[in-house]
Amino acid sequence: MNDLVIRVTINGEPKRWTVAPGDLLLDVLRRESYWGVKKGCETGECGACAVLLDGEAINSCLMFAAQADGRKLTTIEGIAARDQLDPIQEAFLDHGAVQCGYCTPAMVLCTKALLAHSPHPSEAEVREMLAGVFCRCTGYKKPVEAVLAASQAHAATPARPGAARTRAARRKGAKR
Amino acid sequence: MFDQLRAFHRPTSVATALRLFAAERRAGGRGRFIAGGTDLVVQGDRSLRYIVDLTRLPLRYVKRRGGGWAIGATSTMADLERAPALRRLADGMVAEAAGTAGSPQIRNMATIGGNLANASPACDLGPPLLALDASVVIAGKGARRTVPLDRFFRGVHRTALNGGLLVEIVVPALPKAAGGRAAWSFQKLGRLQSDIAVVNAAAGVVLDKHGRCNWARIALGAVAPVPLRARRAEALLVGRAFDAAAIAAAAECAAQEARPVSDVRASAEYRREMSRVLVSRALTECLERTRRTR
Numbered sequence: 275m276n277d278l279v280i281r282v283t284i285n286g287e288p289k290r291w292t293v294a295p296g297d298l299l300l301d302v303l304r305r306e307s308y309w310g311v312k313k314g315c316e317t318g319e320c321g322a323c324a325v326l327l328d329g330e331a332i333n334s335c336l337m338f339a340a341q342a343d344g345r346k347l348t349t350i351e352g353i354a355a356r357d358q359l360d361p362i363q364e365a366f367l368d369h370g371a372v373q374c375g376y377c378t379p380a381m382v383l384c385t386k387a388l389l390a391h392s393p394h395p396s397e398a399e400v401r402e403m404l405a406g407v408f409c410r411c412t413g414y415k416k417p418v419e420a421v422l423a424a425s426q427a428h429a430a431t432p433a434r435p436g437a438a439r440t441r442a443a444r445r446k447g448a449k450r
Numbered sequence: 451m452f453d454q455l456r457a458f459h460r461p462t463s464v465a466t467a468l469r470l471f472a473a474e475r476r477a478g479g480r481g482r483f484i485a486g487g488t489d490l491v492v493q494g495d496r497s498l499r500y501i502v503d504l505t506r507l508p509l510r511y512v513k514r515r516g517g518g519w520a521i522g523a524t525s526t527m528a529d530l531e532r533a534p535a536l537r538r539l540a541d542g543m544v545a546e547a548a549g550t551a552g553s554p555q556i557r558n559m560a561t562i563g564g565n566l567a568n569a570s571p572a573c574d575l576g577p578p579l580l581a582l583d584a585s586v587v588i589a590g591k592g593a594r595r596t597v598p599l600d601r602f603f604r605g606v607h608r609t610a611l612n613g614g615l616l617v618e619i620v621v622p623a624l625p626k627a628a629g630g631r632a633a634w635s636f637q638k639l640g641r642l643q644s645d646i647a648v649v650n651a652a653a654g655v656v657l658d659k660h661g662r663c664n665w666a667r668i669a670l671g672a673v674a675p676v677p678l679r680a681r682r683a684e685a686l687l688v689g690r691a692f693d694a695a696a697i698a699a700a701a702e703c704a705a706q707e708a709r710p711v712s713d714v715r716a717s718a719e720y721r722r723e724m725s726r727v728l729v730s731r732a733l734t735e736c737l738e739r740t741r742r743t744r
Contacts, residue, residue, distance in 0.1 A: 295456060295500075296451070296453050296458075318492060318552075321553060332559050335491070336486070336487045336488050338452075338458060338503070340458040340460065341460070341484075341487070402644070405553060407553075
């Protein structure tokens with residue numbers, strides 16, 4: 275009876291969702307079939323529920339869905355351009371950085387945010403970033419290597435605003 | 451977890467936020483203001499009936515004002531880390547403390563207002579802001595109140611807010627170093643840097659051109675019900691040469707001023723000893739910084 279209607283842009287698509295005042299963003303995303311957003315500790319510790327909010331990594335378990343109204347969200351489902359994996363995803367595969375996979379979506383998204391701010395991070399910066407996502411399979415060696423490799427791939431293809439626009443436009447076209 | 455919530459408001463002005471909160475309170479039940487949610491959601495209070503969200507208020511800023519600094523209450527830890535004005539303020543001590551307040555995702559959500567209003571004894575911004583003689587501005591019925599931070603904290607999760615809304619943090623102009631040099635330091639002990647503090651500390655000193663201490667601030671966190679100024683230790687430093695002997699005496703004194711408890715993270719004895727160690731490290735770093743720039 276007290277439901278709210280929120281509008282978000284998720285992975286480039288506008289959506290209109292009806293949510294209860296007490297709904298957390300994590301639960302709404304999973305209800306809307308964004309299953310790449312994982313439910314872990316639900317107390318902001320493990321980071322498995324990380325998504326990008328206007329490009330910044332946040333833990334969706336600590337945010338009310340109502341607070342996402344009018345914002346831009348990115349989940350792992352929106353990282354690849356059609357059937358073309360993001361260079362970060364390629365790097366995670368190439369370096370064997372995926373084991374059970376539960377923390378992988380969050381790691382890829384947090385890497386995306388890191389590289390946007392800091393295209394050439396030091397290993398210490400990468401470790402600091404990955405500390406926000408718990409991996410309970412092994413450790414962080416392979417993910418650290420993958421992120422560093424992804425940042426070098428990033429460096430090898432200098433950002434050309436024109437190229438980025440074209441890619442974004444192509445992705446938009448594919449969705450329609 | 452919050453299925454008992456009947457309302458979630460998203461006002462765009464402080465006046466509307468206060469009005470909505472007052473109206474909900476009259477309708478009955480408990481409510482809270484929310485910004486980043488990193489404490490509120492984890493606390494999972496099932497008695498909450500309404501929430502008033504602050505993230506649309508125009509309170510996300512860091513700016514110079516007069517000789518000092520004004521920080522909007524909903525500025526995130528990540529905002530503080532990156533703000534050029536704060537990276538230069540007090541040897542970057544506030545930006546550094548914000549950079550240790552949880553994982554990157556938490557720092558993109560958690561706000562300075564929430565960090566102070568939640569009033570955890572271990573809050574990372576408490577000691578550096580106490581060392582800077584900061585105040586908080588509280589909006590409520592009638593005029594805004596300005597409360598010095600050392601009178602804002604009243605106990606574990608207890609503050610002087612009294613139903614008001616914390617809207618701004620004010621850092622006054624730094625003490626004049628007149629021919630000498632001022633230096634600052636933030637220290638934190640946790641399992642990892644981004645974990646909750648077992649003990650945290652901040653210090654600031656102003657030395658004259660002969661190396662004598664004119665002014666000192668020492669603040670400690672997680673060693674008492676509230677973040678604490680170690681006033682006796684500060685007094686010990688003032689008027690004498692700022693050297694290793696003075697630092698050792700002040701650190702010992704600060705440890706005696708701590709009133710730590712034992713909990714799952716550390717024993718009271720360990721916290722007291724670490725208070726001494728962190729104050730010593732903070733003051734030693736201050737000494738090194740004054741030498742480096744001479």
